[in-house]
Structures are given as C-alpha cells and as structure tokens.
Amino acid sequence: MAAIVTDHLHRKFRKTVAVRDLSFAIEQGEVFGLIGPDGAGKTTTLRMLAGVLKPTSGRADVLGEDVVGNPEALRGKIGYMPQHFSLYGDLSVLENLTFFAEIYRVPSQERKERIARLLRFAQLEAFADRPAGKLSGGMKKKLGLACALIHSPQLLLLDEPTNGVDPVSRREFWDILADLHLQGVTILITTPYMDEAERCNRVGLMFRGDMIQQGEPEALRRLAPGEMLVLYTPALAQAEAVLPEFPDYIEHQVYGDRIHIFVSDADAARPRLQTFLAQRHIPIQSLYQDEPRLEEAFIYLIRQARLA
Amino acid sequence: MESPMAVSPSGIELSPNASDAVVVRDLTKRFGDFTAVDHISFEVRTGEIFGFLGPNGSGKTTTIRMLLGLLRPTEGEARVLGIDITREPQAIAARVGYMSQKFSLYPDLTVDENLTFYGRAYGLRGKVLARRKDEVLETIGLARQRTRVTANLAGGWQQRLALGAAILHRPELLFLDEPTAGVDPVSRRNFWRLLYDLAARNTTIFVTTHYMDEAEQCHRLAFIHRGKIIAMGPPGQIKRDRMTGQVVEILCDRPDVAIQALREAGVPEVALYGQRIHAAGPGLEARLSALESLLKQAGAGPRTLRIIPPSLEDVFIANVKTSVQ
Numbered sequence: 001m002a003a004i005v006t007d008h009l010h011r012k013f014r015k016t017v018a019v020r021d022l023s024f025a026i027e028q029g030e031v032f033g034l035i036g037p038d039g040a041g042k043t044t045t046l047r048m049l050a051g052v053l054k055p056t057s058g059r060a061d062v063l064g065e066d067v068v069g070n071p072e073a074l075r076g077k078i079g080y081m082p083q084h085f086s087l088y089g090d091l092s093v094l095e096n097l098t099f100f101a102e103i104y105r106v107p108s109q110e111r112k113e114r115i116a117r118l119l120r121f122a123q124l125e126a127f128a129d130r131p132a133g134k135l136s137g138g139m140k141k142k143l144g145l146a147c148a149l150i151h152s153p154q155l156l157l158l159d160e161p162t163n164g165v166d167p168v169s170r171r172e173f174w175d176i177l178a179d180l181h182l183q184g185v186t187i188l189i190t191t192p193y194m195d196e197a198e199r200c201n202r203v204g205l206m207f208r209g210d211m212i213q214q215g216e217p218e219a220l221r222r223l224a225p226g227e228m229l230v231l232y233t234p235a236l237a238q239a240e241a242v243l244p245e246f247p248d249y250i251e252h253q254v255y256g257d258r259i260h261i262f263v264s265d266a267d268a269a270r271p272r273l274q275t276f277l278a279q280r281h282i283p284i285q286s287l288y289q290d291e292p293r294l295e296e297a298f299i300y301l302i303r304q305a306r307l308a
Numbered sequence: 309m310e311s312p313m314a315v316s317p318s319g320i321e322l323s324p325n326a327s328d329a330v331v332v333r334d335l336t337k338r339f340g341d342f343t344a345v346d347h348i349s350f351e352v353r354t355g356e357i358f359g360f361l362g363p364n365g366s367g368k369t370t371t372i373r374m375l376l377g378l379l380r381p382t383e384g385e386a387r388v389l390g391i392d393i394t395r396e397p398q399a400i401a402a403r404v405g406y407m408s409q410k411f412s413l414y415p416d417l418t419v420d421e422n423l424t425f426y427g428r429a430y431g432l433r434g435k436v437l438a439r440r441k442d443e444v445l446e447t448i449g450l451a452r453q454r455t456r457v458t459a460n461l462a463g464g465w466q467q468r469l470a471l472g473a474a475i476l477h478r479p480e481l482l483f484l485d486e487p488t489a490g491v492d493p494v495s496r497r498n499f500w501r502l503l504y505d506l507a508a509r510n511t512t513i514f515v516t517t518h519y520m521d522e523a524e525q526c527h528r529l530a531f532i533h534r535g536k537i538i539a540m541g542p543p544g545q546i547k548r549d550r551m552t553g554q555v556v557e558i559l560c561d562r563p564d565v566a567i568q569a570l571r572e573a574g575v576p577e578v579a580l581y582g583q584r585i586h587a588a589g590p591g592l593e594a595r596l597s598a599l600e601s602l603l604k605q606a607g608a609g610p611r612t613l614r615i616i617p618p619s620l621e622d623v624f625i626a627n628v629k630t631s632v633q
Contacts, residue, residue, distance in 0.1 A: 031582075037492040038463045137364045164409075164489045166363040166518050167621050168628050171579065178580035182564035192492050195520065195621065199581045217582055236504070255497070256357065256504035256525040295493060295521065302494055 002061075003028045003155050003186040004049060009058035011044050018044040020209035021058065026188060026202075028154075031181050033200035034190040037302065040206040042190040043083065046159050049188070050080040063155055076104065079148035080157045089133025093124055093143055096132050097150060104151035118146040122176060138169025145176065156180065158189040162196065174199055194295040205298060207305045217294055224292035224300055225250045227266035229273065231259045232285035239282050246276050253299055260296060327354045329481050329512035330375065334384035337370050344370040346535035347384065354480075357503060357513045359526030359543075361624065367535040368516045372483050375514070376400060389480055402430070405474035409486040413470055415459035419450055422458055423473060430477035440476050448472040448502065464495025471502065475511075482506065484515040488522065500525055520621040531627055538631045543620055551618045552626045553590035556599065559583065561609030569606035570599075576629065577622075588622055 004026040011019040019041040026032045034042045047053035049062055051071030060067045065074045087096050097115045106114060119125045122142040127135065132143060141161055148156065162170045174196065177187060189200070197203050197217060204214040213220060233239050239259060243252050248269040250262040263269040266289040277284055330352035337345040345367040352358040362368050373379040375388050377397030386393045389403050413422050423444060427437045445451040448468040458466060467487065474482060484503075488496045500522060503513055515526070523529055524543045531539040531546075539550045553576075560566045563585055570578045570587050577588035592599070593615055603610040618626075 035493075037494050040492075160490070164486070164518065166366075167361075167520060167624055168363045170518075171621075171625060175579060178567070181580065182567065192490065192496075193519070194493060195619070199579070201582050237508075253497075254501055256500045256507075257527070298493060299497065 001028050002026060003030070004060070004062050004188065006049075006060040007058055009045070009048060009060050010056050011041075011048060011053070012056045017209050019048070019055075022209075022211055024204060024211055024214060026186060028186050029181070029184050030202060031177065031187045031189070031200045033197045033203045034188065034206060035192075035194070035197050035203060035298065036206035039208075041209040042206055043159055045206070046080075046157050046188065046190060047082075050078060050082075050157050051075065052080070076151060077153055078155045078157060079151070079153035081144050081148045081159060081161055083159045083163070085144040085148075085161075087132040087140060087143060087147070090131055092129050092131055093119070093135070094128045096143060096147060100147040100150045106151055114150065114152070118149060121149075121179070122146040123172065136169070138165045138172065141165055141169070141173060142176070145173070149180075153185070155186045156188070158187065160190050160192065162191065162193065170196070194293065194298065197294055203294075205301055207302055210305075212305050213301055220301075221292060221294050221297050224297040225262045226264045227262070227269075228290055228292045228296065229261045229263060229266050229270060229287060230290045231261060231273075231277075231287050232257065233259070233277075233283055234285065235282045238280070239277065242277075242280050242282070246273060248272065251300065251303075253296060260290075260292075262292075262300075328352065329354045329356070330358075330386065330388055330514065332371075332375075332384070332386040335371070335374060335381050335386050336383035337367075337374060337379065338382045343535050345374070345381075348532065348535070348537050349384075350530055350537065350540060352481075352512055352514055353527075354512050355507055355510045356527045357507050357515065357525070359523045359529040360514065360516045360532065361518075361523055361529055362516075362532035363628065366532045368532060369485060371532070372406075372485055372514070372516070376404065376406060376483060402477070403479060403481070405477070405479035405482040407470050407474040407482070407484045407487050409489055413458050413466060413473065416457060418455050418457055419445075419461070419469055420454045422469060423476060426473040427476045432476065440478075444472040444476055447475070447505070449498075462495075464491055464498065467491055467495065467499060468502065471499070475506070479511070481512045481514065484513065486516050486518065488517065488519065496522065520619065520624070523624075524620055531624060533628050533631050536631070539623075539627050547618060547620055547623055550627055551623045552630050553588055554593045555586055555588045555616050555618045555622055556592050556596065556613055557616045558585040558587060558599075558603070558613050559611045560585070560603060561611070562607065565606055566603050566608035566610070569602055569608060573599075573602055575599075577625065586616075586622075588618070588626065 002025045006022050006024055009019060009022040036042055048055050049060055051067045051074045062074055063077050067074060101111045119128055124142060162173055181187060202215060203217055203220055204211045240254060243249055248263040253260045328351040333349050334347045335345060336347050360368050374381050374393060375386060377393050377400035388400050391399050423441045432440055445454060448471060450469060488499055507513055517523055528542050529546060530537050539546055563580055566585055567578050575587045575589050579586045596613055600610050600613050
C-alpha cells in the first residue's frame with residue numbers, strides 16, 4: 001500500500017508556480033529522498049503533505065487521509081520536522097520531549113517509557129538535563145527528530161534535517177533513520193547532500209516545480225550520459241575550451257581541480273583523448289575512467305531540464 | 309616584508325619557504341579549563357586551496373578567529389602573510405578576505421550598494437572603487453543582477469555576492485568558514501569553480517566545509533578533532549594512507565537482520581545505503597568469508613560481499629573515532 005499518493009498536486013504563490021501538477025507515490029516503508037536545487041519546490045511539497053499548506057489544486061492522500069479534507073486526522077499519524085524546527089532553547093532535552101508529548105496527547109502512562117526510549121535511540125541520555133539551546137548542532141537535530149517521533153508516527157517528513165551538520169553527526173543521524181526504516185517507518189526526506197541521497201531506496205529529482213526524474217539511486221546514476229573519464233590537468237581552462245572539438249565528446253563537467261568528460265566508450269576514447277590533448281599542448285596529470293556518481297547524473301539532468 | 313620565523317619556541321624548525329601564506333606553530337587557545345585549539349602546526353602555501361575539516365566544536369572557527377587577529381592565542385605562534393598574529397593583529401584585516409557562515413549582506417540594499425558599502429569599509433573610493441566593483445561583478449557573474457535587491461536573489465547568488473564583497477580589496481588570502489552551508493549542488497559547483505579561478509590567480513584560500521565532495525577538491529586537507537590535527541595531506545593521499553580498515557559493501561535479502569548481526573559481531577561502522585549495507589572496520593578484508601557465513605547463519609541471506617574503496621567521509625569518520633579511543 002502507498003503511504004503517499006499525490007494527484008496533480010499544484011501550488012502557486014501569486015504568479016509563481018512552486019509545485020506543478022505533481023503526481024507521485026511513496027510506498028509504505030520506503031525511504032524516499034527529494035533532491036533538487038534551491039527553489040525547486042521540495043519544501044512546498046513537504047509542507048502540503050504535512051497538511052500545513054493548502055494546495056492551489058490537485059490532491060494528496062497521506063496514510064489514507066486527504067490532506068486538504070482532513071488535515072487534523074493526519075497530524076497524529078505523521079512526524080514533521082520543518083527546516084527551522086523550533087525547540088525551546090531554555091527548556092532541557094527532557095522538558096522539550098515532555099512538552100511535545102503533551103502537544104501530541106501521548107497517554108501519560110506511556111510517556112515516561114517512550115521518552116526514555118527516544119533518549120536512548122537519539123543517544124541523548126547523557127544530556128537529558130541540558131538546555132536544548134546549549135546542545136551542539138548535531139544533537140539539536142537529533143532532539144528535533146526525537147520530538148517528531150514522540151507520538152510514534154508511521155510516516156516522517158524531514159526537511160533538510162542535516163543541513164549544516166558535520167559528517168560524523170550526519171552519519172549518526174542516518175543510522176537512526178536506518179533503524180526507523182527497518183522498523184517499517186516510511187520516510188520522506190529532502191537533502192542537499194548527494195551522498196545522503198544514495199542512502200535512500202528511491203530518489204525524486206525536482207526542478208522548477210516538476211519532478212523530472214525518480215527512481216533508485218543506482219538507476220538515476222545510470223542516466224549520466226555515457227561513460228566517464230576523469231582528467232587532471234593544470235591547464236583546466238584551456239582543456240575545457242578545446243574539449244567540445246574532441247570527436248567522441250558528449251559533455252563535460254568541471255570541478256575545481258579536474259574535468260569529468262562523458263564519452264560513449266571510455267576505453268576507446270582514452271588513448272585518443274591523450275593524443276588530442278598532447279597535440280594541443282595540454283599537459284595531463286592523470287586521465288582515467290571512473291563510475292559516474294549520483295551528483296554527475298544530477299547536474300546533467302538539471303542542465304537538460306534548463307535547456308528544455 | 310619580514311622574513312619568516314626561523315625557529316619556534318618549541319624548537320621545531322619552521323618552514324624555510326618564504327612563500328607560505330600561513331605558518332602556524334603550536335597554536336593553542338584555552339577558554340578557562342577548556343582547550344579549544346591544542347598545539348596545532350601547519351602551513352598553507354601561496355595559491356593553495358587548504359581545507360580545514362572537523363566536526364562542530366572541533367576548533368575550526370577558533371583557529372580562523374586567531375588567524376584573523378581577532379582572538380589572542382594562549383600559546384604558540386602564527387604568521388599570516390608574514391604578519392605575526394600576536395604582535396600586529398590589526399594589520400591582518402586589510403590584507404585578507406573573510407566570509408563567514410552567516411554572511412553579512414544587507415538584504416534591502418541592491419547588489420551594487422552592498423559592494424559599495426564593503427568597498428568603502430576597505431577604504432576604496434571613486435574610480436578605483438568603481439573599477440573594482442566592475443571586476444568583482446564580472447568574476448562572480450552577477451553583472452546583470454547589479455541593480456537587484458539582495459533579498460530577492462537566490463541563495464547561491466547571495467553567496468557569490470558575499471564572496472564578491474570579501475574580495476573587493478584584492479586580498480592575497482581568503483578565509484571561508486562553511487561558505488556553502490545549505491546551498492544546492494549546482495550552486496556549490498559554480499562556487500568552487502570560482503574558488504579555483506581565484507587560486508589560479510594566486511589567491512590563497514583557507515576553507516572549512518562539511519561537504520566531502522568539496523573537501524576532495526582541496527589541494528590539501530587537515531582534519532581537526534577536539535582541537536588537535538589528526539590527519540593532514542592531499543585528499544588522495546589521506547584516502548590511501550589514513551583509512552584504518554576496509555569498507556565492505558553487502559547485498560542481502562534481510563538488511564535488518566544483517567545490521568543486527570554485524571553490530572553484535574563488533575563491526576565498528578554499519579550503515580544502510582538503500583538496500584545495501586556498508587560495513588567498515590579494521591581487518592574486514594581478512595574476515596570476508598567469516599562475515600558471509602555469519603550472515604548466512606543469522607538468516608540475512610547474503611548475496612554479495614565486496615570490498616569497495618573508502619570515501620573521504622569513511623576515512624574522516626574512521627580517524628575521528630580512532631582519535632576518541
């Protein structure tokens with residue numbers, strides 16, 4: 001059964017279309033990642049699914065409830081963590097959790113045990129009495145997640161929960177999400193980190209209000225155009241200027257220190273490219289084939305969408 | 309220009325390379341009982357992009373503040389563009405550029421007005437200021453947005469404008485403290501391209517980031533953890549030399565069962581990637597077949613186990629964890 005089904009979900013802000021005729025579904029138990037540049041419509045989508053923003057038109061069913069017709073019924077079943085999730089800085093970790101337990105009307109006989117479990121789960125037991133305002137960035141995010149989990153929701157909507165968090169804390173955060181996933185919780189998450197997108201079961205790429213691709217990370221990665229050669233050269237700008245003249249060239253992407261060049265057959269193209277660059281006096285530090293990552297595919301797909 | 313320091317108080321011979329933009333020796337900062345930065349030493353070479361990586365609270369920002377001359381070290385010494393940070397801290401600001409996590413643009417001013425404001429703060433006037441603004445707008449690619457109100461720019465553009473404001477006075481050295489936090493991948497890529505252009509013109513860049521893909525683009529990296537530098541070198545070399553174990557990618561029928569079994573078997577890092585599991589730790593390569601039979605016995609239905617190259621993040625996390633023990 002699907003946890004989320006949207007049908008031509010549409011949201012305008014004055015004249016700007018933030019989300020355009022979006023139809024997609026998320027199965028129960030999936031970890032689904034929404035990725036895309038700023039302004040692609042990720043946050044607007046999440047807010048509509050959380051029932052805090054009304055669609056201009058279209059429909060969304062979340063855990064079988066219509067988000068427009070019955071937002072209240074929904075609230076008890078989902079955990080929503082907006083980008084700027086507000087904890088009470090003066091209240092301790094424990095008091096914050098108790099406060100959210102009250103808001104969500106967690107039965108008082110269950111409260112104590114559930115809070116203890118969440119503290120353990122979020123690795124915050126040692127910090128139960130610390131004011132939330134004095135936690136590190138990563139711990140605040142974990143507390144935010146624990147608060148969003150207080151009523152044992154079946155679905156989590158997380159809007160860039162790891163933004164600005166260091167790699168160690170990010171990994172801890174994802175380990176917690178993995179545990180939730182294994183317990184059967186459905187997770188819809190937005191993230192600017194491509195390595196996090198790789199941890200999802202499926203990923204949807206949004207651009208200018210549309211979902212332009214969706215699928216397993218593996219499948220999206222294969223949408224990169226052809227095979228990839230990595231070129232390190234001190235003459236980056238010169239190399240970039242002549243590359244489009246290379247016969248097997250499909251496209252290239254420049255990183256600060258290297259160029260990723262897409263060709264149909266990397267084995268065949270490599271020696272030819274070596275000669276091609278040597279003839280143009282462009283020194284090669286190294287040139288080798290590598291697997292395109294999700295990021296390369298993402299940049300390629302966004303470029304194509306911009307041209308369309 | 310003064311000559312670089314000869315010998316530090318600790319007796320370590322300092323880099324004789326006069327072209328180092330930053331030389332740090334045994335730099336230490338204590339706040340009461342808390343040692344935020346603990347005897348760190350490193351150099352940043354001119355024209356280099358030097359990445360400074362560490363968890364939150366590891367001492368990155370405190371180090372930058374000392375190097376900017378804003379915070380006096382408790383011990384140790386450092387030179388920034390030849391300037392002694394303890395003796396002449398006030399001389400540093402005019403020669404370096406700084407862009408912080410919360411870049412301070414005026415949202416209701418236009419792009420042009422923001423640049424004018426920062427240019428004047430750096431003492432630029434009249435024709436010189438006008439020329440520099442043109443140059444910077446060209447560099448950051450915002451010439452056509454010149455008259456737009458800053459608040460209405462997309463996040464990636466605001467961030468480029470903040471960089472523009474930090475380079476108006478043509479600093480030889482740029483300090484960037486998490487400049488791309490919360491910026492999407494396309495804008496981050498463009499931003500890094502800009503950094504490379506600056507470095508190619510011999511601007512030295514000292515940058516902190518939480519994005520490992522960005523760290524991979526630095527010429528050299530230092531990992532800092534709890535105030536100490538725990539690894540340093542070019543990204544490729546760090547990945548080669550500093551991984552304390554191997555990463556095994558596991559495909560199996562029951563990831564939940566497998567994760568439980570691997571944790572119980574004492575594998576230090578177990579992470580789920582979609583349907584795949586990445587297990588990391590010392591000696592896993594030798595235990596590959598033992599792991600497979602362990603997973604079979606547990607009923608996880610292992611299909612494939614293979615060693616994969618560690619990512620920079622794997623190496624970073626392994627080093628942080630090792631240094632805690």
